[in-house]
Amino acid sequence: AVNASRIAEDIVALAEITEPGHPWTRRAFSPLFLEGRTYLEARMKAAGLETRIDAAGNLIGRRTGRKPWLGTIMLGSHSDTVPDGGRFDGIVGVIAALEVARALSDQSIELEHDLEIVDFLAEEVSIFGVSCIGSRGMTGQLPEAWLSRVNGDLDLAGGIAQVGGEPGVLQQQKRPDIAAFLELHIEQGPVLEAERKDIGIVTAIAGITRIEITVEGRADHAGTTPMDRRADALVAASQLVLDIRNAAAELAKMPGHFAATVGEFRIEPNAANVVPSKVVLLIDGRAEIRADMEAFCRWLDGHVEKLATAYGVTIATPKRVSDNQPTPGDAGLLSALEAACERVGAKHRRMASGAGHDTAWIAKVAPAAMIFVPCRGGRSHCADEWADNDDIALGAAVLFEAVREMDKD
Amino acid sequence: AVNASRIAEDIVALAEITEPGHPWTRRAFSPLFLEGRTYLEARMKAAGLETRIDAAGNLIGRRTGRKPWLGTIMLGSHSDTVPDGGRFDGIVGVIAALEVARALSDQSIELEHDLEIVDFLAEEVSIFGVSCIGSRGMTGQLPEAWLSRVNGDLDLAGGIAQVGGEPGVLQQQKRPDIAAFLELHIEQGPVLEAERKDIGIVTAIAGITRIEITVEGRADHAGTTPMDRRADALVAASQLVLDIRNAAAELAKMPGHFAATVGEFRIEPNAANVVPSKVVLLIDGRAEIRADMEAFCRWLDGHVEKLATAYGVTIATPKRVSDNQPTPGDAGLLSALEAACERVGAKHRRMASGAGHDTAWIAKVAPAAMIFVPCRGGRSHCADEWADNDDIALGAAVLFEAVREMDKD
Ligand SMILES: NC(=O)NCCC(=O)O
Ligand SMILES: NC(=O)NCCC(=O)O
Numbered sequence: 001a002v003n004a005s006r007i008a009e010d011i012v013a014l015a016e017i018t019e020p021g022h023p024w025t026r027r028a029f030s031p032l033f034l035e036g037r038t039y040l041e042a043r044m045k046a047a048g049l050e051t052r053i054d055a056a057g058n059l060i061g062r063r064t065g066r067k068p069w070l071g072t073i074m075l076g077s078h079s080d081t082v083p084d085g086g087r088f089d090g091i092v093g094v095i096a097a098l099e100v101a102r103a104l105s106d107q108s109i110e111l112e113h114d115l116e117i118v119d120f121l122a123e124e125v126s127i128f129g130v131s132c133i134g135s136r137g138m139t140g141q142l143p144e145a146w147l148s149r150v151n152g153d154l155d156l157a158g159g160i161a162q163v164g165g166e167p168g169v170l171q172q173q174k175r176p177d178i179a180a181f182l183e184l185h186i187e188q189g190p191v192l193e194a195e196r197k198d199i200g201i202v203t204a205i206a207g208i209t210r211i212e213i214t215v216e217g218r219a220d221h222a223g224t225t226p227m228d229r230r231a232d233a234l235v236a237a238s239q240l241v242l243d244i245r246n247a248a249a250e251l252a253k254m255p256g257h258f259a260a261t262v263g264e265f266r267i268e269p270n271a272a273n274v275v276p277s278k279v280v281l282l283i284d285g286r287a288e289i290r291a292d293m294e295a296f297c298r299w300l301d302g303h304v305e306k307l308a309t310a311y312g313v314t315i316a317t318p319k320r321v322s323d324n325q326p327t328p329g330d331a332g333l334l335s336a337l338e339a340a341c342e343r344v345g346a347k348h349r350r351m352a353s354g355a356g357h358d359t360a361w362i363a364k365v366a367p368a369a370m371i372f373v374p375c376r377g378g379r380s381h382c383a384d385e386w387a388d389n390d391d392i393a394l395g396a397a398v399l400f401e402a403v404r405e406m407d408k409d
Numbered sequence: 410a411v412n413a414s415r416i417a418e419d420i421v422a423l424a425e426i427t428e429p430g431h432p433w434t435r436r437a438f439s440p441l442f443l444e445g446r447t448y449l450e451a452r453m454k455a456a457g458l459e460t461r462i463d464a465a466g467n468l469i470g471r472r473t474g475r476k477p478w479l480g481t482i483m484l485g486s487h488s489d490t491v492p493d494g495g496r497f498d499g500i501v502g503v504i505a506a507l508e509v510a511r512a513l514s515d516q517s518i519e520l521e522h523d524l525e526i527v528d529f530l531a532e533e534v535s536i537f538g539v540s541c542i543g544s545r546g547m548t549g550q551l552p553e554a555w556l557s558r559v560n561g562d563l564d565l566a567g568g569i570a571q572v573g574g575e576p577g578v579l580q581q582q583k584r585p586d587i588a589a590f591l592e593l594h595i596e597q598g599p600v601l602e603a604e605r606k607d608i609g610i611v612t613a614i615a616g617i618t619r620i621e622i623t624v625e626g627r628a629d630h631a632g633t634t635p636m637d638r639r640a641d642a643l644v645a646a647s648q649l650v651l652d653i654r655n656a657a658a659e660l661a662k663m664p665g666h667f668a669a670t671v672g673e674f675r676i677e678p679n680a681a682n683v684v685p686s687k688v689v690l691l692i693d694g695r696a697e698i699r700a701d702m703e704a705f706c707r708w709l710d711g712h713v714e715k716l717a718t719a720y721g722v723t724i725a726t727p728k729r730v731s732d733n734q735p736t737p738g739d740a741g742l743l744s745a746l747e748a749a750c751e752r753v754g755a756k757h758r759r760m761a762s763g764a765g766h767d768t769a770w771i772a773k774v775a776p777a778a779m780i781f782v783p784c785r786g787g788r789s790h791c792a793d794e795w796a797d798n799d800d801i802a803l804g805a806a807v808l809f810e811a812v813r814e815m816d817k818d
Binding site: 187188189190191206208210219220221222223224225226227228229232234235237238239241242245248249252258259261262263264265266267270271272273274275276282284286353354355356378379380381382 | 597635648657668673675676681762
């Protein structure tokens with residue numbers, strides 16, 4: 001039903017809208033981002049969609065159904081990228097959604113429901129330090145305090161206004177009309193490719209918990225202080241990094257996706273001849289099953305106490321700087337997606353999303369689910385991120401079938 | 410023989426010449442440094458010394474002996490500090506040396522040898538990134554290339570000229586007249602205090618070897634990449650930090666001072682949700698016995714290969730970015746210092762210096778040795794560095810006796 005070369009053409013066109021010298025960068029709130037949207041809007045219009053920017057700065061293409069009182073079927077993802085990111089993360093979900101609208105049009109299919117194709121604003125961590133601005137904002141979940149976060153002379157309210165949104169009314173946003181939301185995204189992991197599956201049916205989006213730990217030792221002269229009289233914060237923190245990795249690997253062996261990563265790590269004073277006095281590190285934890293995260297945090301709280309004693313350093317209770325619950329996919333939509341896979345002959349498996357997505361925010365107010373398409377080596381957020389166009393087109397076909405199915409109800 | 414309150418008065422006066430808000434900072438090449446030298450020069454003159462700045466920018470106070478052809482007995486240390494450093498590191502050695510000259514004068518003692526009291530320029534790592542500028546420069550050991558190292562608009566040549574030196578003639582500097590050099594310094598370690606000794610007779614200044622290691626893994630998405638499919642550079646580097654510490658602790662148990670410290674450590678990309686792709690770390694190794702350092706480096710070269718395989722990362726052969734041999738103290742001077750300790754009733758022990766000192770550079774061209782006085786908790790290079798005045802005065806008395814002894818020969 002869908003047209004693979006039309007999908008390829010759009011993905012290539014969007015990829016070319018990149019910062020020169022930094023492929024493939026199209027940061028939210030940049031002039032390039034608006035250039036990308038100009039292209040997208042033209043394509044939406046060409047597909048017969050009526051376009052608008054909502055209060056949260058999302059670009060929406062709308063197609064009216066025969067029974068608008070049934071509500072809106074919404075499809076979409078995001079067109080912004082991380083710095084030096086890829087050509088597929090986000091944009092494939094917008095283009096696949098657009099292709100569903102085009103395929104319906106090609107086949108002169110009128111839906112019962114209204115259909116909306118959405119390019120959510122700033123899904124990636126933005127210049128304001130926060131992410132999923134459009135999906136939170138559309139559903140009244142953008143914390144008001146965030147609007148005054150600044151980057152240079154611009155605050156987030158100003159940024160939303162610049163793309164055509166209306167920041168002043170965001171707290172009142174509600175979308176009670178959403179009957180169902182679906183997002184297609186690259187997996188950003190290696191599982192589908194390794195198992196030669198075409199489609200991942202996302203059972204849940206893992207909760208993300210960020211935990212900050214500060215290890216305090218004592219700055220001593222590296223030349224003169226005997227090895228057995230040190231309180232070396234780096235040595236203690238190194239043990240902690242290994243223990244975190246091992247604990248996470250154990251939890252990952254049990255049912256349900258689990259991962260924990262020390263991604264930020266800095267030492268003080270970071271001087272060649274001074275025993276490190278301090279390490280501040282940040283753990284990024286992901287859990288499909290909330291109880292796993294609670295177990296991890298309980299283990300961690302007790303473990304740092306033991307480590308502190310063993311290494312003669314001080315470690316304050318780990319601090320959860322942010323903490324989100326896992327988001328299960330809507331059971332009905334998961335079945336519809338599986339049925340759609342069967343109809344188009346796509347090999348599929350259920351799996352969790354370790355990454356956060358706009359779907360997690362829409363799921364708070366409406367039935368929502370997502371599907372993954374494979375990406376090479378599981379690589380994402382980098383210039384060599386790659387997804388085969390045939391895989392993307394097959395995913396679009398699954399969306400098409402699922403929309404047809406959902407529209408029947 | 411020496412006057413403890415005169416020593417205290419000078420140490421307090423110098424401490425007060427500090428950056429306001431950053432006690433106790435008197436950085437080489439700063440206006441405050443020159444203010445300190447103005448004070449020192451006045452005190453040298455008051456002690457009857459003839460003052461000059463040599464080509465390397467060292468402040469020297471000279472007292473002519475009866476038989477100048479016997480050469481010069483030189484005493485000294487440095488008046489510069491690290492940022493937010495202490496009131497004792499360096500300056501106590503200059504003041505103790507000055508006090509020896511004053512005590513000789515008080516007692517109307519004329520020496521056979523000429524006597525020089527030296528404040529070496531920039532012993533600490535300076536704004537030009539290098540240390541021991543005065544002691545290297547005095548003895549023709551300052552690499553010519555260093556003269557063009559810059560800090561802002563100033564190069565090292567300009568810095569030396571600003572304090573009154575003559576950078577153009579440094580390569581020709583020689584001091585064949587030095588008959589003996591002695592330096593008094595705070596221990597910067599906890600051993601003398603713990604063993605209730607008054608004086609450390611420094612058998613050797615440990616060689617300093619700096620080794621850079623780069624661990625390269627793969628940047629993957631922290632949310633989606635399964636724990637068992639990662640090449641986490643931070644995890645591998647953490648294991649390396651622990652192994653380095655354990656290897657160093659083993660070597661430290663054997664005769665001869667040994668220490669190894671990872672003091673610099675930075676990770677890339679240092680982003681919360683990205684598996685770390687790279688760690689660059691710097692080891693500061695200290696060995697009294699050269700063979701220990703060679704053994705450590707051999708172990709390290711082999712070990713990183715094993716670690717790289719075990720953790721699926723790449724670790725290039727560790728790179729020695731600088732490498733100095735240990736410097737033994739002159740045997741004759743060590744005996745003279747011990748005899749001097751006995752005469753003044755100072756409890757003494759032989760020990761190595763884990764820290765580098767100007768003495769190491771003078772020792773390359775002349776008989777040289779140093780003594781340590783205790784410092785509280787072994788702390789140095791920090792605002793709470795402390796040495797008791799009675800200990801410093803006892804050290805000055807040891808210098809006085811040693812000078813008398815050396816002058817006899
Ligand atoms: N999909 C995606 O990469 N989201 C960024 C947030 C995260 O999961 O770390
Ligand atoms: N004495 C002293 O602290 N020197 C600085 C060089 C070093 O040993 O690290």
